Amino acid sequence: MHTTIGIDLGTTFSAIASVDQTGRAVVLKNENDEVLTPSVIWFNEDSPVVGAEAKEMQAMGEEEIASFFKRSMGDPYFSLHFFDKDYSAQDLSAILLKKLKASAEAALGTVVEKAVITVPAYFNNAQREATIEAGRTAGLDVLRIINEPTAAAIAFGLNQQVNEQTILVYDLGGGTFDVTIMQLTSDEIRVLGTDGDHELGGKNWDDRIINWTAQQFEEEFGVDPLSDSLTFNELLVRAENAKKQLSARDVTRISITHGGEKGKYDLSVSTFEELTSDLLERTQMLVERLLDEIRLSWKDIDGVLLVGGSTRMPMVAKWIREMTGQDPLRGVNVDEAVAMGAALQADLDANGPRKSEMLSLGSSRKIRDVMSHSLGLVAENEDRSRYLNSIIIPKNLPIPSEETRPYQLYTRPGNRNEMEVLMLQGENVRPLDCQIIGRYVFSGIEHEPDKPAILDVTYAYDSNGVIQVKARQRRTAAELEVQVEAIPEELDWLDLPPTERDTIPAHLSLIIAIDLSGSMSGSPLQKSQEAAKDFVRQIDLANSSVGLMVFSDKVQMSQELCQNAKSLFHGIDGWTIGSVGYGNAAQPFTEARNLLAAREDPRFIIVLTDGIWYDQPKAIQEADKCKADGIEIIAIGFSGADRKFLEQIATSDANALYTNLSDLTASFSKIAQVLTESGVGGPEKKHGKLRIFSK
Numbered sequence: 001m002h003t004t005i006g007i008d009l010g011t012t013f014s015a016i017a018s019v020d021q022t023g024r025a026v027v028l029k030n031e032n033d034e035v036l037t038p039s040v041i042w043f044n045e046d047s048p049v050v051g052a053e054a055k056e057m058q059a060m061g062e063e064e065i066a067s068f069f070k071r072s073m074g075d076p077y078f079s080l081h082f083f084d085k086d087y088s089a090q091d092l093s094a095i096l097l098k099k100l101k102a103s104a105e106a107a108l109g110t111v112v113e114k115a116v117i118t119v120p121a122y123f124n125n126a127q128r129e130a131t132i133e134a135g136r137t138a139g140l141d142v143l144r145i146i147n148e149p150t151a152a153a154i155a156f157g158l159n160q161q162v163n164e165q166t167i168l169v170y171d172l173g174g175g176t177f178d179v180t181i182m183q184l185t186s187d188e189i190r191v192l193g194t195d196g197d198h199e200l201g202g203k204n205w206d207d208r209i210i211n212w213t214a215q216q217f218e219e220e221f222g223v224d225p226l227s228d229s230l231t232f233n234e235l236l237v238r239a240e241n242a243k244k245q246l247s248a249r250d251v252t253r254i255s256i257t258h259g260g261e262k263g264k265y266d267l268s269v270s271t272f273e274e275l276t277s278d279l280l281e282r283t284q285m286l287v288e289r290l291l292d293e294i295r296l297s298w299k300d301i302d303g304v305l306l307v308g309g310s311t312r313m314p315m316v317a318k319w320i321r322e323m324t325g326q327d328p329l330r331g332v333n334v335d336e337a338v339a340m341g342a343a344l345q346a347d348l349d350a351n352g353p354r355k356s357e358m359l360s361l362g363s364s365r366k367i368r369d370v371m372s373h374s375l376g377l378v379a380e381n382e383d384r385s386r387y388l389n390s391i392i393i394p395k396n397l398p399i400p401s402e403e404t405r406p407y408q409l410y411t412r413p414g415n416r417n418e419m420e421v422l423m424l425q426g427e428n429v430r431p432l433d434c435q436i437i438g439r440y441v442f443s444g445i446e447h448e449p450d451k452p453a454i455l456d457v458t459y460a461y462d463s464n465g466v467i468q469v470k471a472r473q474r475r476t477a478a479e480l481e482v483q484v485e486a487i488p489e490e491l492d493w494l495d496l497p498p499t500e501r502d503t504i505p506a507h508l509s510l511i512i513a514i515d516l517s518g519s520m521s522g523s524p525l526q527k528s529q530e531a532a533k534d535f536v537r538q539i540d541l542a543n544s545s546v547g548l549m550v551f552s553d554k555v556q557m558s559q560e561l562c563q564n565a566k567s568l569f570h571g572i573d574g575w576t577i578g579s580v581g582y583g584n585a586a587q588p589f590t591e592a593r594n595l596l597a598a599r600e601d602p603r604f605i606i607v608l609t610d611g612i613w614y615d616q617p618k619a620i621q622e623a624d625k626c627k628a629d630g631i632e633i634i635a636i637g638f639s640g641a642d643r644k645f646l647e648q649i650a651t652s653d654a655n656a657l658y659t660n661l662s663d664l665t666a667s668f669s670k671i672a673q674v675l676t677e678s679g680v681g682g683p684e685k686k687h688g689k690l691r692i693f694s695k
């Protein structure tokens with residue numbers, strides 16, 4: 001039996017827990033008999049001091065202090081300097097972790113090596129890797145890292161007998177906010193999605209009190225007390241205390257001394273709530289954005305679990321009552337739940353499920369967590385005038401997971417071909433607004449004379465949410481060498497127009513037009529959605545734009561042309577029967593032609609239909625106009641579709657496919673494969689007619 005611990009490595013406070021003989025998670029106290037250890041380090045001539053004493057020194061104005069460094073985890077440019085040494089956030093976390101390890105060993109009376117450490121769900125690749133590394137430096141065998149809200153749900157779920165419920169974990173800590181929605185069943189904790197803001201936390205509430213107090217003082221004495229750093233530090237502590245007091249009573253008094261003047265101000269709960277209402281609203285916006293993204297609403301939420309010290313502010317519970325009509329869930333301590341969940345997971349990882357009856361309830365619930373950031377790569381837009389983030393793996397996909405995406409590359413004779421991919425995490429279109437997480441250089445690519453080589457790049461997220469990348473050349477099936485290289489410091493070029501290169505694949509513009517008439521309801525719709533998603537996965541989005549159109553009695557775009565798999569998946573998920581009528585009165589060609597007008601060849605329309613359209617001659621006429629413009633049309637039909645008509649609207653008979661529902665995905669795959677591999681357009685933009693179906 002291994003002694004293992006769970007560590008909640010917090011921004012402001014950290015906590016440790018372990019599982020006792022009976023299988024129960026217990027929080028361990030530190031040398032000061034406290035459950036929470038301040039995440040603060042005081043550097044002096046001797047060894048660094050961690051915890052309450054360091055926090056006191058900070059309050060007294062001591063300057064050799066490191067705090068809030070969790071916010072800078074994984075940031076290569078963050079560095080603090082104490083006594084001739086530089087410390088990264090990872091180094092500082094290692095010092096804190098070492099102290100927590102020692103506290104656990106003192107409490108348990110045994111050596112502790114194995115641990116599960118928690119991280120905010122929004123932590124990106126670099127932050128996760130830095131956390132694992134910090135654990136190792138502290139002498140810990142890091143069994144895994146898990147997301148804080150998931151850990152809280154493990155601790156909470158253990159007490160629950162209910163069969164299935166959807167819970168929202170609202171985690172407001174000292175410096176961060178996370179919202180996670182998950183489904184708890186008797187054998188699984190499945191995370192449906194997560195969102196957050198790592199610059200929003202209790203500290204922002206403190207800042208409002210500081211500013212309010214300073215303003216009162218200035219009104220009374222005509223000087224700004226914050227100009228003095230000592231007063232500021234003092235006020236920092238007083239404001240936090242005042243905030244905590246307002247969690248227990250209606251009014252509190254804050255005093256402040258500056259320049260020989262002493263001000264005393266009474267702050268009421270209602271003023272405090274007014275001063276900070278926009279902060280709470282910001283959390284509401286993030287919660288609702290997540291609900292929207294995973295297509296749930298407040299009424300689907302069975303309960304809200306509060307985690308993080310700042311959820312002690314009564315305004316949080318009050319707001320949750322307003323939104324859900326019920327009190328937040330009880331049963332876990334907001335400060336302890338995360339460490340306890342981590343301890344349970346550590347015990348399970350190291351020792352396997354326990355036999356004891358008591359735990360049969362759910363200790364071995366499987367965890368299915370998600371990745372909280374979209375993964376993308378730097379690509380050029382359709383007219384090669386700027387760089388953008390082409391999202392290839394949308395956020396909120398389950399981990400561990402693996403996704404393979406094609407990438408086209410024109411090679412030169414000889415085997416010295418390389419491909420460089422700059423990977424991004426984040427949702428923004430502009431690469432510099434995302435986290436640049438790595439430069440991956442693939443080498444050993446064999447020359448392919450006529451067409452672009454297709455490199456199938458596999459991105460895997462391990463269960464820690466850390467990325468692993470590998471690639472194969474499709475034609476040779478050989479695995480390529482991959483080198484992860486330092487991210488260049490100079491990245492301003494990402495905001496400039498890309499430099500011209502001669503051998504780049506032509507940018508392909510493609511509209512998928514889906515018939516959403518009444519007959520598509522049920523399985524046809526579902527299969528079409530699967531097929532369309534599969535198609536998106538197989539298109540090289542660094543060199544292609546895809547748009548989604550739905551039609552029935554009306555025509556509507558469900559996603560404008562883009563190079564972003566996340567938007568496309570979202571668009572596909574949104575397809576609903578009835579949204580554009582139930583009949584077959586509309587045709588997609590007029591609008592698709594308009595949309596594609598501004599773009600250069602190669603341009604494609606892929607139409608999927610299962611029925612007979614009201615005005616076929618008109619559709620054929622409009623399709624002909626597209627063809628005259630050089631737009632290729634691929635028509636796919638099944639069920640009640642008219643084969644002859646498919647051939648009339650398609651660019652060639654070979655581009656008209658009549659298939660059945662179970663082969664729909666295969667048909668779309670075939671098209672994707674031909675589009676990716678044929679090198680349509682080519683470096684000199686030759687416009688080749690495609691032969692999609694060779695059956």
Ligand code: AMP
Pocket residue numbers: 010011012013014172173174175201202203240243244245247307308309310311312313335
């Ligand atoms: P955590 O990062 O989860 O440890 O949360 C720390 C944050 O919770 C800090 O901003 C604290 O000021 C805040 N906090 C702790 N206790 C209370 C309380 N009773 N009322 C309001 N905020 C609190």
